[in-house]
Amino acid sequence: MDRIKNFFSLIADRFPSQFKSLINKIFGLLDDENVDDYTETANRLQDLENIALWLYITRRGHDQDKREIVQSGYHLMNNLIRISAIILCTRLFILCYETSDEMQIYLANPFYKLQGAQAIAFMISSLVFTLSLLREYIMYLEDIGSSILLTYLRDIRQYGFDCKRLGLTEKQRKKFRVAFHLILVNWYRIIQFNIYIIPAFIAIVHLVNPAFGLDNPTLIITSFFWFLSESFCFIYVACGTFDIGAHITVLVPLFIFKIESIIELNERYLFSPKSIEPHLLRQLNIDTIRLLNLLDVMSRDLRYLFVFVIVGISFLADTFIFLGPILHIGSTILQNFFSTLGFFILFAIGLISYAAGNLHGRLIIIHKRYTSLLAKEKVDFGTHSKAMEVLDRIMGPFTGVKIGDFCTIDRYLFVVYIMENASMIMLLVCNAQSYINY
Numbered sequence: 001m002d003r004i005k006n007f008f009s010l011i012a013d014r015f016p017s018q019f020k021s022l023i024n025k026i027f028g029l030l031d032d033e034n035v036d037d038y039t040e041t042a043n044r045l046q047d048l049e050n051i052a053l054w055l056y057i058t059r060r061g062h063d064q065d066k067r068e069i070v071q072s073g074y075h076l077m078n079n080l081i082r083i084s085a086i087i088l089c090t091r092l093f094i095l096c097y098e099t100s101d102e103m104q105i106y107l108a109n110p111f112y113k114l115q116g117a118q119a120i121a122f123m124i125s126s127l128v129f130t131l132s133l134l135r136e137y138i139m140y141l142e143d144i145g146s147s148i149l150l151t152y153l154r155d156i157r158q159y160g161f162d163c164k165r166l167g168l169t170e171k172q173r174k175k176f177r178v179a180f181h182l183i184l185v186n187w188y189r190i191i192q193f194n195i196y197i198i199p200a201f202i203a204i205v206h207l208v209n210p211a212f213g214l215d216n217p218t219l220i221i222t223s224f225f226w227f228l229s230e231s232f233c234f235i236y237v238a239c240g241t242f243d244i245g246a247h248i249t250v251l252v253p254l255f256i257f258k259i260e261s262i263i264e265l266n267e268r269y270l271f272s273p274k275s276i277e278p279h280l281l282r283q284l285n286i287d288t289i290r291l292l293n294l295l296d297v298m299s300r301d302l303r304y305l306f307v308f309v310i311v312g313i314s315f316l317a318d319t320f321i322f323l324g325p326i327l328h329i330g331s332t333i334l335q336n337f338f339s340t341l342g343f344f345i346l347f348a349i350g351l352i353s354y355a356a357g358n359l360h361g362r363l364i365i366i367h368k369r370y371t372s373l374l375a376k377e378k379v380d381f382g383t384h385s386k387a388m389e390v391l392d393r394i395m396g397p398f399t400g401v402k403i404g405d406f407c408t409i410d411r412y413l414f415v416v417y418i419m420e421n422a423s424m425i426m427l428l429v430c431n432a433q434s435y436i437n438y
Contacts, residue, residue, distance in 0.1 A: 041181045042156070048153075049061040049062050049153070056077045057138060063151070065148065078139070088125075088233045093122075094107060096122045105216070105218055108222040110202075111205075111209070114209075133308070138305075141302075147301070149251055161176065166254065169261045172261040179253040191243055194238065199227075199235065203227060206223045259363065263365055266284070266370055266373055267369055285387060285390055288370070295401075299400065303403065313349065318346075319342070321338075353414050359401060360408065360410045361411055
């Protein structure tokens with residue numbers, strides 16, 4: 001993160017201060033004079049929470065420890081969103097099999113008379129179905145109290161970047177501050193952009209339909225009706241997914257810099273020429289155990305979400321990559337769109353798996369530094385039983401980010417993930433292509 005900031009700062013230093021400030025705003029970086037002021041970050045956090053509440057992806061926003069809070073209209077709006085998703089999926093599935101002109105007009109097929117219209121309807125229905133399941137599962141996690149980590153965002157908004165509350169050293173707090181603000185601002189921009197671009201994109205798809213025209217008034221009326229339904233569904237389902245990704249991603253730097261803080265403390269004590277005070281070693285044990293407890297909470301609450309993302313959404317992306325170039329959709333733009341979407345999804349999940357695996361690698365470094373520190377201080381394990389607990393838990397098979405009940409993510413999973421998806425695409429090409437009559 002420091003390298004990225006230094007790169008942009010190097011570019012900005014070549015321009016006057018006004019341009020430097022503009023570049024910082026474009027990329028979501030903090031101005032030098034605002035590095036220690038968290039007001040702007042707090043405002044963006046409030047905006048992110050407001051969007052989550054507006055999308056009805058959460059009952060109580062970042063106040064997850066206040067179980068009695070439920071925003072007004074939550075159940076009604078979510079029932080409407082569910083109904084709209086069911087109607088849209090049903091309509092698209094009907095368009096996959098029903099090819100009569102009358103049905104195509106009444107259901108306002110935006111790809112009417114395009115070659116490959118059925119395949120496009122199938123891919124979009126699969127996307128809506130998968131994202132709707134993800135949305136429902138996230139709301140289920142909140143319902144059972146598995147979204148408690150969001151309270152860290154509330155604490156940052158209320159109290160700022162306090163080292164004690166966040167469990168960070170001063171050096172790591174400054175790094176976390178920059179990384180957190182950068183990710184937060186850009187995710188907020190992505191969500192805002194998609195809220196406006198999704199209905200515009202849907203409208204364009206309907207308008208460029210070759211069958212759409214004044215000579216077909218029935219299609220114009222039905223297209224307008226289904227446009228409203230599609231826009232409502234996609235805004236809440238797709239943008240809700242982006243909001244989920246935003247909240248998970250902004251919390252990642254917290255885990256990273258908590259681990260880096262423990263490594264920093266270990267190295268500070270390890271390379272110090274003097275022996276450390278016993279209370280400092282006890283505090284280091286406490287901080288490390290708190291970190292491990294936090295990782296356990298994250299793994300417990302999100303392990304099945306990682307299964308859904310890595311298995312379900314990855315297979316959806318594989319299908320898009322396979323069907324995009326294979327099917328003769330009739331539009332090179334649409335083919336490239338679905339293929340690019342598939343590759344983007346795989347790339348994003350690959351980065352997430354690599355970051356999660358890197359957490360496991362950093363825990364191994366903590367184990368090495370802590371073992372060396374205990375040897376340097378000649379700790380008596382009979383009187384420092386917590387030291388043994390720390391060593392045992394760090395190297396435990398279940399410490400880190402877990403995928404369901406299957407395994408703990410390490411850096412090697414990234415390679416396995418890439419190879420598995422490549423083999424899945426080849427499997428689809430070799431075995432499924434012969435059954436597609438295009």
